[in-house]
Amino acid sequence: MTARKIDGKAIAASIHEEVRLGAARLREERGIVPGLATVLVGDDPASHSYVKVKRRACEEDGIRSFHHPLPEDTSRETLLRLIRDLGENPEVHGILVQLPLPSHLSEAEVIEAIPPRKDVDGFHPANLGRLGLKGGEALFAPCTPAGVLELLGRIGVGIAGSRAVVLGRSKIVGLPAALLLLRNDATVTLCHSRTKDLPAVTREADILVAAIGRPGAVTADMVKPGAVVIDVGVNRVPDSSRKRGYRLVGDCDFEGVSSVAGALTPVPGGVGPMTIAMLMKNTLAAASRG
């Protein structure tokens, strides 16, 4: 078997187009321009480049972007005051604080200062808690796992009644992915570094979500024939043939897993583009609710 390659880039492009149309309609019908505030503390080059990509997506999708770059030594009080102001600003529908924060600031405290209705990253504990509650209103799901579910839905994978295994339990990907799969009636198993006989567990999966952050962690023998494998890992491996000296790979041994799985996301071009698409979708949803 050779796995079908899931084109996350094309699906993400379609979501951006939907957001663009939705934002235009919102402006025409209700005079609302969706707004996203980005807060960036310090000079981490990777964080700067992530925020830049997000702001460019805003521009392309018809979302107003409010950028707040702050110096590395910003005090807790200054940052919390800014977040309070953004929380009260009616033109700002979504607030994104780029992580990681400098170590003198508490990420938990800062995230919890964002009003849950503007928490378009879906990291506020109240939003995470609501994810698990069938029937409860989940305001926002974190963008990467929301992107995983969106991918599964758009390629027509039946989630209800399936066995889903999530590798990795981070609050940003693994845990919310498990809660979202559960919400969609999968029988969900969460694995992590302490799991014993991992291949036996992962081979039970009709849907396998890998979010470990280790290249080659998922090999062909860990995959049930025909399973849908979503590779959330983004890892740099040295590659002297590339100008920048590295290339990006996922958590899966792509060739090996391709020979067993029914469908597989590539890295790059799989889940990656979905994350920003879902951030735009969440921001539009926040503006529409407002």
Next chain:
Amino acid sequence: MTARKIDGKAIAASIHEEVRLGAARLREERGIVPGLATVLVGDDPASHSYVKVKRRACEEDGIRSFHHPLPEDTSRETLLRLIRDLGENPEVHGILVQLPLPSHLSEAEVIEAIPPRKDVDGFHPANLGRLGLKGGEALFAPCTPAGVLELLGRIGVGIAGSRAVVLGRSKIVGLPAALLLLRNDATVTLCHSRTKDLPAVTREADILVAAIGRPGAVTADMVKPGAVVIDVGVNRVPDSSRKRGYRLVGDCDFEGVSSVAGALTPVPGGVGPMTIAMLMKNTLAAASRG
């Protein structure tokens, strides 16, 4: 094999004793008397009897109880105002709103009005969300699943690295039990009504938590030999030999499961007594933090 019977009553009694001593120490050393407010709307006899049992436990454990019985037709505004007042009352460290509420009131709205630091039932979404976050501060875990974990810990079951299967995904038991097991490094699978081939899934479990609410739902063929089975179900079955006309049974076929499991909680006398013990423990913790 005949399963060891786990005596939840004895373990709960020991926790009550620990709370009693802790409350006495708190009073002596810091002049704080732990206080629990119970809010009961309407005339449901079962709810009245639950609240009565909780208030009696308060009295025995040295916790001051503030009881607020309200009529069935209490307005949303009145109830929210009461909760706000209790939230601001420094003598009240824990607030318990007995569920279910009459249908004209939104349970979600009422629960979310409780300050998370006084949410000793652990039902606030922010507390539930924090449960899943390793390293994040979980203020309170819901009492029944917290009781399940406390039982496992006190009888020396190794959770880390084990495979745990939770049957049922309610926000009060199944879901938080899964999050707590995950927090303790189990590989956790959550099953529910949409799970296919349930016996195959449950037979993987070293620790099986049954929280479905259907007598006889868990049979011997669903249990791995030697597994620890925690039966959270409390079901009434007709029994003409009893004065009250029924008896209480759990979700397990007790005889059958006993012949396969390594250890099993009885119903009654297993998880049941732990729930109120954990409520007292949570209230003491709230007062100690305060």
